[in-house]
Amino acid sequence: MSHSAANKGPVYFQEDGFIKLNTFLKEENPSKIFLLVDNNTHRDCLAFFSEKIEFQEAIEILEIEAGEINKNLETCSGLWNALSDLDADRKSLMINLGGGVVTDLGGFVASTFKRGISYINVPTSLLAMVDASVGGKTGVDLGNLKNQIGVINHAEMVLIDPTFLGTLPQTEMRSGLAEILKHALISSEDYWNKVTNLSGLTLEDLDGIIKESVEIKAKVVTEDPEENGLRKTLNYGHTLGHAIESYFLTHPEKTTLLHGEAIAIGMILATYLSKELQEFPEDKLKEISLKILDIYDRVEFSKEDIQKIIDLMKYDKKNSHGNINFVLLKDIGNTVIDCKVPNELIWNAFEYYQKA
Structure with missing residues (x-):
């Protein structure tokens, strides 16, 4: 294939x-x-x-x-x-x-x-x-x-x-799973339900899920190879996720996070922002948060951590003209690119994550 x-x-x-x-x-x-x-x-x-x-x-x-x-x-x-x-x-x-x-x-x-x-x-x-x-x-x-x-x-x-x-190791498998969850959130509710039903998954199912995730990404890349529009949707959860990963990578007192562990946090934050700015359904926000937190350990953030993570976002590759651009969701499978998010809402998103 x-x-x-x-x-x-x-x-x-x-x-x-x-x-x-x-x-x-x-x-x-x-x-x-x-x-x-x-x-x-x-x-x-x-x-x-x-x-x-x-x-x-x-x-x-x-x-x-x-x-x-x-x-x-x-x-x-x-x-x-x-x-x-x-x-x-x-x-x-x-x-x-x-x-x-x-x-x-x-x-x-x-x-x-x-x-x-x-x-x-x-x-x-x-x-x-x-x-x-x-x-x-x-x-x-x-x-x-x-x-x-x-x-x-x-x-x-x-x-x-x-x-x-x-x-x-299992930690690396979980890290990879985060990108599969991302593909599900930007593509369809059916795929989301399939990949989050972990108890029923077999190794054979995993082969099929890998192929389906590759198909989702390949379709997006084929339509927008230079990331002028649609391909930006593949960055769901990454604007904050990459900043979190970078921050933990360079602070020795912090436990280094794997890419997928940071992106999992970024997806919860982005889904909260989607509820606030794109009317993403609140019941689905709660479901997504619980599913992700069932797989990945919650990470604690101090106010100083959050401020430094927000400062790091200015280096995100999707930014232009001094604006920090987010990918958000109107619903599972319905993406919106180039969204501007006020810092106050980012603080609120971290507060939601800490309590979810």
Whole structure:
């Protein structure tokens, strides 16, 4: 099964993906293959992947340290130097085997080395499968500011094999689930009901949910590849969620939040704001809040925390002309982009979250 994202970067699943990958390697015959991993995917995923790939020449393994804290220009510089030292040329190929940090950073390194070499994403985390590796967004953080440096440039293909999920801790699975919940909130109530009925879900159901989430994202990206309008809806919960994630990432006294944990908070806050500004139904706000808090632990915020998080929002990539732009909902599946939100309501949203 495959999906097209903006006429490039088809997504293939399981064995079909490895067949397509090996066909691509045979037909394109890259001069060299560079396989980017982090220390976790080197240990847990490389052997399985290596058994599946068919390429006559030696493959160069490039390894980075795992974690969002390493998603920066310093790591990129090390990789650009390694590619240069290993004689990479314009016909080389980079394969990114890992979670969102590896696919975001690896895609950016490939897209900028010698003005761009081809790359393929093989996501190994649930978050990367349903979000980070699909849609052509590449990039790195600038200090504590999420994804400030990057380009939109699609992978040659994305290969999704849920077998890799067997290597993930439950916290990482929950982190990925947040993006699935987001896809549900911006798409349809039926899908929301399906993905929040966790007690009835089987591993087979998860395969189908991953495919459905990829379809939702691919459809949006195909219609709006450069994020001029519709694609902004994929940022639901992210305006505050990214600011929360950045704040916790750079304050050592705080417990670092995974991306999905921060976005889960951001979605509750955004849904409260939707009730206040877009007449989103109050009963659905309560239901969404309870469902999310049933999955993710509540996080405490002091007044100082909230003020610093609000200050960080000015760096959000959706902002323009000095305005902070939110994605809000009129109802589940009915989005409104470029919404202005007064700071007073943001404070009220945090107060609601603390008590929900």
